[in-house]
Amino acid sequence: MALAGLFLITFLFVHLGINLLLLVDDGGELFNRAAHFMASNPLIQLFQWVLFAGFIIHMIYGIILQVQNWLARPSRYKVEGYSHLSPFSKFMIHTAAIILLFLVIHLVNFFFKAKFGHIGEVNYEGMVLEDMGGLVRAQFQETGLVVFYIFALIILAFHLHHGFQSAFQSMGWNHSRYTPFVKILSTLIAILVPLGFIAIPICIYFNLA
Amino acid sequence: MDFKLKIWRQKSAAVKGRFETYKVSGITGGTSFLEMLDVLNEELIAKGEEPVAFDHDCREGICGTCSLYINGRPHGPDDRVCTCQLFMRRFKDGDTIIIEPFRARPFPVLRDLVVDRSSFDKIIQAGGFISASTGNAPDANAIPIPKRNADKAFDAAACIGCGACVAACKNASAMLFVSAKVSHFALLPQGKVEARERVQKMVAKMDELGFGNCTNTYACEAECPKGISVENIARMNREFLSAKLVTDK
Numbered sequence: 001m002a003l004a005g006l007f008l009i010t011f012l013f014v015h016l017g018i019n020l021l022l023l024v025d026d027g028g029e030l031f032n033r034a035a036h037f038m039a040s041n042p043l044i045q046l047f048q049w050v051l052f053a054g055f056i057i058h059m060i061y062g063i064i065l066q067v068q069n070w071l072a073r074p075s076r077y078k079v080e081g082y083s084h085l086s087p088f089s090k091f092m093i094h095t096a097a098i099i100l101l102f103l104v105i106h107l108v109n110f111f112f113k114a115k116f117g118h119i120g121e122v123n124y125e126g127m128v129l130e131d132m133g134g135l136v137r138a139q140f141q142e143t144g145l146v147v148f149y150i151f152a153l154i155i156l157a158f159h160l161h162h163g164f165q166s167a168f169q170s171m172g173w174n175h176s177r178y179t180p181f182v183k184i185l186s187t188l189i190a191i192l193v194p195l196g197f198i199a200i201p202i203c204i205y206f207n208l209a
Numbered sequence: 210m211d212f213k214l215k216i217w218r219q220k221s222a223a224v225k226g227r228f229e230t231y232k233v234s235g236i237t238g239g240t241s242f243l244e245m246l247d248v249l250n251e252e253l254i255a256k257g258e259e260p261v262a263f264d265h266d267c268r269e270g271i272c273g274t275c276s277l278y279i280n281g282r283p284h285g286p287d288d289r290v291c292t293c294q295l296f297m298r299r300f301k302d303g304d305t306i307i308i309e310p311f312r313a314r315p316f317p318v319l320r321d322l323v324v325d326r327s328s329f330d331k332i333i334q335a336g337g338f339i340s341a342s343t344g345n346a347p348d349a350n351a352i353p354i355p356k357r358n359a360d361k362a363f364d365a366a367a368c369i370g371c372g373a374c375v376a377a378c379k380n381a382s383a384m385l386f387v388s389a390k391v392s393h394f395a396l397l398p399q400g401k402v403e404a405r406e407r408v409q410k411m412v413a414k415m416d417e418l419g420f421g422n423c424t425n426t427y428a429c430e431a432e433c434p435k436g437i438s439v440e441n442i443a444r445m446n447r448e449f450l451s452a453k454l455v456t457d458k
Contacts, residue, residue: 065422069380072314072421078215078228079281079307081379081428089426090379166425172447174440 001065002167004058009164009189011051016196023203028133029124035132039114059100066093088162095159102152109139140204149201153194161190210236210302214249216261217309222317222325228307238298242285243268243275245297262321268293270434273369276376277322278309283373283432291371291434311372313381315418326372328418329386333370335414336407337390339399352398362396365389367435374429374437380421385429387415388445389437395448405452412449 018038021031038044088095113119113135120131140146165186168174173182202208211234219226233249240248243265250260266274275292279285285295300306310318315328366389374385391408394400400407423442430439 065424069382069421069424072381072419073312074314075312077278077281077309077312079278079309081281081377086426089424092424162425169425169439169443170423170446172443172445172450174443174447 001058001061002170004054004061005163006167007054008051008058009160009193011054012193016193019200020196022133022136022200028122028131028137031133031136032122032129032131033124035114036129039130055103059096062093062096086162088158089166092159092162095155098152098155099159102148102155105148109145110135136200137204140201143205146201146205150198153198156197157190157194160193161186164189210234210238210297210300212236212245212297212300212303213305215305215307216322217318218261218321219310219318220320222319226318226321236297238296240297241268241293242277242279242295242297243293262319262323264323265293270294271369273371276311276324276326276372278311278376280307283311283376284371284434288431289434289436291369294434311376313372313375313420315381315383315420316372316375324372326370328420329370329372329383331418332383332387332411332414333390336403336410337394339394340403341399354397358396362393365392365396365437365441368393368433368437369435371434373432373434375420377428377432378421378423379426379428380424382423382429383415383418383420384423384442384445385433385437385439387411388441391445391448392441395444404448405456408445408448409452412445 018031018034021034022028024030110132114130114132119135121128122131122134123129140149163186165183168179168182211232214231214233215228216231217226218229231249231253233245233252236245236248243263246261246263253260264274264276266272268275270291270293273291275284277284277292279292279295284290284292286299287295308322310316310322310324311326312318312324316324316326319325368386368389370386372386375381375383378384391404391411394407395404425439425442427439430437
């Protein structure tokens with residue numbers, strides 16, 4: 001659970017790095033080249049399956065653990081837990097459900113379209129590439145989709161805020177020297193990564209990039 | 210002071226329970242929570258009614274017998290105390306106090322507010338001990354132990370096994386209790402010998418008994434009357450992983 005979660009966070013960084021290329025003012029060329037590389041490099045194609053496995057393991061473990069947790073208290077309290085605890089940690093399964101819904105919509109909108117559908121093409125000095133940048137720009141003209149993306153990414157922020165530092169505790173990586181740093185890093189990742197992703201639909205929608 | 214009490218009444222593990230409302234009056238601030246329940250029980254007995262069953266023993270915060278989930282918190286609204294050390298001055302005159310038993314699948318209600326916490330004993334029986342014959346008390350300092358380890362082991366050993374961690378945890382997880390016991394031994398040379406085997410057996414027993422999993426919400430630490438740190442949970446996870454990865458057998 002923890003390891004799969006940390007692995008998925010490294011994927012978020014790669015994904016964000018490539019997405020931010022959309023904000024480069026070159027008509028989407030750099031992004032399209034990067035997208036083409038990601039879609040054609042055999043090593044990355046292979047690693048894609050590792051990534052899918054990471055998602056599946058994280059989800060299956062998450063569901064098993066949650067079901068066990070629900071079963072561990074068959075009769076509930078009249079007054080529910082008052083104990084001071086982080087609000088983010090209480091709703092991991094709920095934020096996870098929203099993120100999963102987002103993931104499905106996201107894959108249908110982009111990944112499956114690029115893999116199995118037809119999208120426009122662009123020509124860079126004789127090299128014909130799929131116009132992923134154009135697809136992203138077209139999608140993010142829709143207000144509903146942009147709002148949903150922003151909402152889902154805020155939910156992702158909550159999930160990451162608890163998840164990152166929690167993974168360290170679960171792995172037993174606890175030390176007076178680095179645990180405070182891990183907690184700060186967790187907050188930073190939870191704010192900066194979703195913020196980076198949110199910047200893209202916002203910039204495209206308002207014609208800033 | 211006068212209080213309205215909503216208390217969980219349940220005749221036995223086999224029958225369904227329900228909340229009953231009682232009134233107690235003329236309670237002084239210096240009355241402990243358990244003494245307040247004693248007052249109520251005296252009145253109930255005088256009226257020919259069945260008194261409220263609740264666990265208690267030493268009444269000085271060291272035995273871990275008293276329990277009660279008071280207004281949404283195990284051992285009530287004060288931090289770092291057991292129910293026996295909770296005084297009625299902590300409440301306001303006229304307050305309604307909701308008293309429930311600790312709730313978890315491995316802690317079935319036996320009667321009213323009394324729950325069966327023998328699951329904790331079963332976890333200890335699975336490995337929470339040192340099997341070497343101890344003989345007489347050894348000389349102090351016969352085995353050198355770093356002060357820091359001795360302190361941390363002592364902090365972990367402060368766990369009185371009351372079950373507040375399980376009661377507070379949204380997952381009814383026993384990780385704080387088990388990790389305190391694992392840490393207490395793993396930090397000391399006498400306990401190190403069997404450390405790998407111990408952590409695996411105790412965790413396996415904990416899972417078998419149906420406690421939930423740790424999701425690092427730390428309500429256990431917040432509610433522990435002895436202030437056991439979740440650092441112990443990280444230590445147990447570390448011990449468990451290394452025991453699974455490396456074995457002497």
